[in-house]
Amino acid sequence: MSQNTVVKKLAARRSGAVKSNAAPADVLIVGAGFAGLGTAIRLLAAGVDNIVILERGDEVGGTWRDNSYPGAACDIPSNLYSFSFAQNPQWSRGYSGSGEILGYIHHLVDHYGLRRLIRFGHTVTDLAFDAGQGLWSASIAGGKPVSARSAVMAQGPLSNASFPDIAGIERFKGHKIHSARWDHGYDFSGKRVAVIGTGASAVQIIPELVKQASQLKVFQRTPAWVLPRMDYTAPDWSKAVFSRVPTTQSLVRGAMFWAHESMALGMIWNTPMTALLQRISSGFLRRQVKDAWMRRQLTPDFRIGCKRVLMSSDYYRALQRDNCELITWPIATLSENGIRTSEGLEHRVDCIVFATGFDVSRSGTPFPVTGLDGRKLNQEWARGAQAYKSVNIAGYPNLFMTFGPNSGPGHNSALVYMESQIDYIVRGIRTILQQDLKMLDVRADAQLGYNKGIQKRLSRTNWNSGCKSWYLTEDGFNATMYPGFATQFRRQMKTFSSRDYLAL
Amino acid sequence: MNIDLDKMLAKVRSSQWALVDIDWEAPGAELITPEQWPKLKAFMSDLMWIEHVGARGFAAMAKKAPNETLKQLYIYFHAEEQRHANTEMALMRRWGMLDGEEIPEPNINLRLVIQWLDQYSDDMPLEVLGSVIPMLEIALDGALCKFLLDTVNDPVCHQAFARINDDESRHLGVGFHVLEMQGHGKLYQMALKAVATTLNPKLMLGILAYLPLLNRMRDNIVTMGLKEESLYSAMQKYERIGGRTAAGRRNPWFQIISRHGRLVVNRKHFYHRPVDALVRLTDHYPRRLLRPVPTWVKQLTYKTTA
Numbered sequence: 173m174s175q176n177t178v179v180k181k182l183a184a185r186r187s188g189a190v191k192s193n194a195a196p197a198d199v200l201i202v203g204a205g206f207a208g209l210g211t212a213i214r215l216l217a218a219g220v221d222n223i224v225i226l227e228r229g230d231e232v233g234g235t236w237r238d239n240s241y242p243g244a245a246c247d248i249p250s251n252l253y254s255f256s257f258a259q260n261p262q263w264s265r266g267y268s269g270s271g272e273i274l275g276y277i278h279h280l281v282d283h284y285g286l287r288r289l290i291r292f293g294h295t296v297t298d299l300a301f302d303a304g305q306g307l308w309s310a311s312i313a314g315g316k317p318v319s320a321r322s323a324v325m326a327q328g329p330l331s332n333a334s335f336p337d338i339a340g341i342e343r344f345k346g347h348k349i350h351s352a353r354w355d356h357g358y359d360f361s362g363k364r365v366a367v368i369g370t371g372a373s374a375v376q377i378i379p380e381l382v383k384q385a386s387q388l389k390v391f392q393r394t395p396a397w398v399l400p401r402m403d404y405t406a407p408d409w410s411k412a413v414f415s416r417v418p419t420t421q422s423l424v425r426g427a428m429f430w431a432h433e434s435m436a437l438g439m440i441w442n443t444p445m446t447a448l449l450q451r452i453s454s455g456f457l458r459r460q461v462k463d464a465w466m467r468r469q470l471t472p473d474f475r476i477g478c479k480r481v482l483m484s485s486d487y488y489r490a491l492q493r494d495n496c497e498l499i500t501w502p503i504a505t506l507s508e509n510g511i512r513t514s515e516g517l518e519h520r521v522d523c524i525v526f527a528t529g530f531d532v533s534r535s536g537t538p539f540p541v542t543g544l545d546g547r548k549l550n551q552e553w554a555r556g557a558q559a560y561k562s563v564n565i566a567g568y569p570n571l572f573m574t575f576g577p578n579s580g581p582g583h584n585s586a587l588v589y590m591e592s593q594i595d596y597i598v599r600g601i602r603t604i605l606q607q608d609l610k611m612l613d614v615r616a617d618a619q620l621g622y623n624k625g626i627q628k629r630l631s632r633t634n635w636n637s638g639c640k641s642w643y644l645t646e647d648g649f650n651a652t653m654y655p656g657f658a659t660q661f662r663r664q665m666k667t668f669s670s671r672d673y674l675a676l
Numbered sequence: 677m678n679i680d681l682d683k684m685l686a687k688v689r690s691s692q693w694a695l696v697d698i699d700w701e702a703p704g705a706e707l708i709t710p711e712q713w714p715k716l717k718a719f720m721s722d723l724m725w726i727e728h729v730g731a732r733g734f735a736a737m738a739k740k741a742p743n744e745t746l747k748q749l750y751i752y753f754h755a756e757e758q759r760h761a762n763t764e765m766a767l768m769r770r771w772g773m774l775d776g777e778e779i780p781e782p783n784i785n786l787r788l789v790i791q792w793l794d795q796y797s798d799d800m801p802l803e804v805l806g807s808v809i810p811m812l813e814i815a816l817d818g819a820l821c822k823f824l825l826d827t828v829n830d831p832v833c834h835q836a837f838a839r840i841n842d843d844e845s846r847h848l849g850v851g852f853h854v855l856e857m858q859g860h861g862k863l864y865q866m867a868l869k870a871v872a873t874t875l876n877p878k879l880m881l882g883i884l885a886y887l888p889l890l891n892r893m894r895d896n897i898v899t900m901g902l903k904e905e906s907l908y909s910a911m912q913k914y915e916r917i918g919g920r921t922a923a924g925r926r927n928p929w930f931q932i933i934s935r936h937g938r939l940v941v942n943r944k945h946f947y948h949r950p951v952d953a954l955v956r957l958t959d960h961y962p963r964r965l966l967r968p969v970p971t972w973v974k975q976l977t978y979k980t981t982a
Contacts, residue, residue, distance in 0.1 A: 465971040468798070473739055501755045504692035509981075514755035516695040516762045518981045640744060 196307050198222040199601055200320035202296050204286075205234020207574035207590055208326035209277065210255055213284045214598045217257075220605060224318055225286070226310060228295035232281050234328050236274045241354040241373065241527075242380035244270035247401065247483040251421065252428045252585040258283070259421050261414030266404045267483075291318075299323060300542040301568065306610030306676075308570060322570040322601050327538055329530070329575050329652075336368070336528040340505035340512075347523040351377060352530065358523065360384040366391060366511055366521040368503070374527035375482050379490040381525070388496045389519055391503060391511065394640075395469065397453045397476045401483040429658070435583040436657050439477035440633050450476045460488035469500045474639035477582060529642060543568035544613070556649035560619040560672065561664060563596055569613035569674075570604055572597040577651045578626050580643065582635065584658040592665035599668045603675075611676040618672035629655035679853045681745045688752045688846060693839055695759070695766055695980040704830040705770050712827065715900040717773040721780035722896055723820055724764040728976060729789055730812055731757030735972075736797035737805050749850055756843045758975065763836050765978040770832065779976050783896075784958050785889040787966055792885045794970040796878040803858045804873060807929035808886070810851035811914050811937065813844060818910030823902045855918050859927035870928035888954040890940060895955070908941035 198220055201208045204227035212223050231237055246253045250263040253273070260276050268276075281287055298311035308323035333352035335341055341348075349355045351373040365385040367374055370392040382388045414421040438445030453476060461467045470488070472479075491498050501513035510520040541549035544567045552567075559565045562579035563572050574593050581589050604612050630636050630650045635643050643652040654661050708716060734754035741747035768774050782790065797805065821837055821844075828834075859866075873879060898904050915934040918924045925931070939947040 463971050464794075501758070502752055504694065507696075512692070512694045512696075514692055514752055514759065515975070516693070516759035517977065517979065518694055518696050520981050 194316070194319070197224040197318070197320040198605055199224070199322050199324060200308060200310055200318055201225045201324045201326050202299070202310065203227065203234060203325075203327040204229075204232040204290050204292075205236070205326065205328050206277065206587065207328060207594070208234070208324070209280055209284075209286055210587075210590060211324050211326055211574065211594050211597060212286050212289055213255075213258070213280065214594050215601065216284060218598050218602055220598075220601060223289045224320060225290040226294040226296055226312070226318060227290050227292050230292045232286075232290065233274045233277045235352075236270050236277060238333070238352050239354075239373070240270055240274075240356070241351045241377050243376035243378075244373070245376060246273060247372065248432070248585040248587075249428050251425045252432065253587055255280070255587060256422075256425065256591060259414075259418065259425065261411055261418070261421055263411075264406055266406065267401060294318070296327075296539055298540045298542075299325070299571075300540075301544065301571070303544055303569075303611070306570070322572065322604055324572045324574065324597055324601075325541075325576075326574045329580070332538065333530050335526055338368070338503060338506055340507055343508050344506045344510070344524060345508045346510070346521060349523065349525050351525060351527040360523070362386045363522040364520065365389070365523045365525060366519060367525045367527055368511075369527035369529065370394075370396065371527060371529055372480055372482055373529070375484040375487040377525060377527055378496075379484070379486040382490045382493050382496050386495060387521075388493075389499055389511075389521065390491060390496065391499050391513075392469070393500075393502070394479075395472050396479055396482045397450065397472050398456065398470075398482045398484055398487060399449075399453055400456055400485045403485065429584065429588065432584040433657055433659060439481065439583045440635075440655065442475060442634055442637065446476055446634065449481075453481075457488065461492065463492075466491070466498065469498060475634050475637050477634035478637050478639040479641040479643075480582070541568065541571070543571070553651075556645055556647070557651040558619065558623045560614040560622050561596065562654070563593055563665075564600070564614040564619075564673075566614050566616040566619045569611035569676075570609075572600055578623075578630075578654050579661070580653045581658060581661075582653055588658050589654070589661055592662045596665040596668060603668070603670070607675065609675050611674070613674045613676075615672055615674055618669075626655060678856070679849055681743075681749065681850070681853070684846065684850060685745050685749050685752075688749060688756075691842065691846075693759075695762060697839075698763075698766075698832065698836055698980075700766055700770050700832065700980070702832050704832050705772075707829040708771050713771070713773075716771070716828065717768065717780075718896065719820075719824070719900045720764055720768050720771075720773065722783070722786075722893060723816070723824070724761045724768070724780065724976075725782045725786045726812065726816060726820075726893070727757050727761040727764060728973070729786065729793060730809060730816075731755075731761065732790070732793045732797060732972060733805050733809050733812075736793070736800060737802055737809070739798055740800075740802035740805075742802070746850075746854070753847050753850070756847070760840045760843065762977055763840060765976060766980070767830075767833055767836060769978040771830075774978065779973070783892060784961055785885070785892045785955070788885040788958065788961070789889050790970065790973060791967055792882050794967070794972070796882060799878055800882070801869075801873055802854075803870075803927070803929045804879065806851070806854045806858060807927065807933050810848060810855060810918065811911070811933050813848050813851060814914045814917075815907060815910050816844070818913055819902065819907045820897065823897070823900075823906065827901070852917055852924070855927055855930055856921050856923040859921075859923035859925065859930065863926055866926065866928050870932070874932075884954070887951045888958050891948065891951050892955050892958075894940070904943070911937040911941055 199215060201211055204225050208225055209232060212225055215223055229237060245267050249266055250268040254260055254276060258280055264272060294315060295313040296310045297313050300309050302309060307319045307321060309317050309319045311317050333350050335350060347358060360381060361384050363385050364387040365381055366389045367378055368391045370390060378390055437443050438449040457467055457470055461470060490496060499513060501515045504512045504514045507518055510518055512518045537550045547567050557577040559576045562576040574590055579589055579593060600612060633655050635653050636650055644650050731754050734750045734757060738747050738750035738754060741750055821841060825834060825837055894907060914937060918930045918934060939945050
């Protein structure tokens, strides 16, 4: 494309002649969860206010709007599972429930006046870059496309949930509930209920359901390492102190950050602390579960940290209730009346709860993303997703992501990582706007070099030590986790190295 | 015997069946004659327990599997052996051989093996259990099940054992594959490792529990009318199949177990004197010294639904 054409198209864009017949925004953000809203808040603080947030739902909150199952709560202390720039002195518990977290998100929306930026019911079906105009255009299901000079994909890694691919699932005639799409109208009392899955959602659901159902059967494929969750009711005096002297809350947050940071030593890498953490978890299991066979069933055979560590103080106790049964036989098929396991029994139930997690996209994108020269992101990522510092991808100028490839934490608050990404994104967007760039594209060699380093470091981590987890693709490629301390991640996100980018 | 373990796992997954697939009320139970009944009851009880013990063996092997596919296969085999035990219990119930809801009482040698499995099997290296299990499977498959089907006319029994035998053939296929797999490597290293493993006191206790069990089972089934020779020819089959390839023959545990098999089939060998004495001795084993029955045993059931 000649320089002249570029200049003409730039002029056309500035005059508002865009494909969607609407003036392009400076930024379009996909998703109104923690990441999307956080990005908007920081952009507003940086003086960028021509923002459009596209939200497929009819309310904000993302994961915390969708995950409203009984017992849903965060497993990082609330003081750390919140934005440092918007601390909440009123957290009622050490680990708040989903309702309270959602309340916090609503507070952010109201406090920062974000609602005016959000277009609800806008499901993005496609995102494409027009190199000529330097614009990203988002196609909207049943609606007009939305264009912007930069785009932030903040739809989140845990936003899509569907029933798992279990043989015979269509034959089951009872009630089916997915943990991420809870059916609040269903009455569990007196019902025979099965829970499939024993991951992070299940260990929160099971202690609640066992109180209601007449019989609860828990189907486990792989046991996880469980550590006790030190939950507590926040006393009024601490709320009062945090309100009056916010520094005290920052200090508590700082202490919690470093406490979690120290866990990386055992969870990310195989060190003497790994053995210590395993001993703590095994000791907790031994204390809670008296039966040796059940302990064996609940003992993982992979290194702690390889999969997500679960935090629960009441899960083991719930499993041992008279009306609860832990079933570790493989599921053969679902039948009309229940679940058939490989030891030959048909477990008859009225309702099956699928606590089987999310459709995490490790090698694709949730919707087609087209970059320069028609390149498709899901094709480029087919053999494992890669990005530069988890935020930018070469060939996709002006596109930013939150929780992109290799940005996942295994030991610390996701929001700490998210804040670093957001601040980096804000710097990128400001660069585009201040320098009036049509394109800010990360260099392919910079991205390659970054990923070489990441994969080399990952090979030495517990995640890549042989267990099968949602962190890895079927081929064992880790495009999910960041191999280091949160402090390292924060440090890498603090520098915006312009020489790693091509600017036009 | 070289098999593709991934294809085998897919086959196993697609070949699952449940007790509800069998019509337990179908006619034919009356074909069990009054003369057959008491012997059959004892036979089925032993058979069921052997399946159950095999199941626990597979559970221990799953913990030691060198790769994920084999681990998954052993997890399925654990469940399938349990399914066989459950099916045999359901047959016993059909034939009126169960005392209410009670699980048939295992003999003392089975109790001792169960106790050993509960305490120590998870600590055993894969090559030990991986070599013993095919021996037990082949004896079951080749002798006991065949004897049962030759003598029992109940079509439901035939229907159930057709399914069980299908499963067992896959277990044997994988069993011999693993036996050969473990015959690769330097011979002196494998031999040294085998010697070191044999010196493990936990394994010694296991051998002490296993030897009299084999002889007791032999005595029991001979009492029931099974020809001793058919049991022996099944055990010889282990040596024949396991020793077909150089890798299989190089596996020290195959050598130990097949040579032991030769001793077992030779009734005139001195070996039987101490072992038969052990069988008699275990009859006097103080029951109070037995540990409580582990809860995995309580998972046995004749029920089709729960």
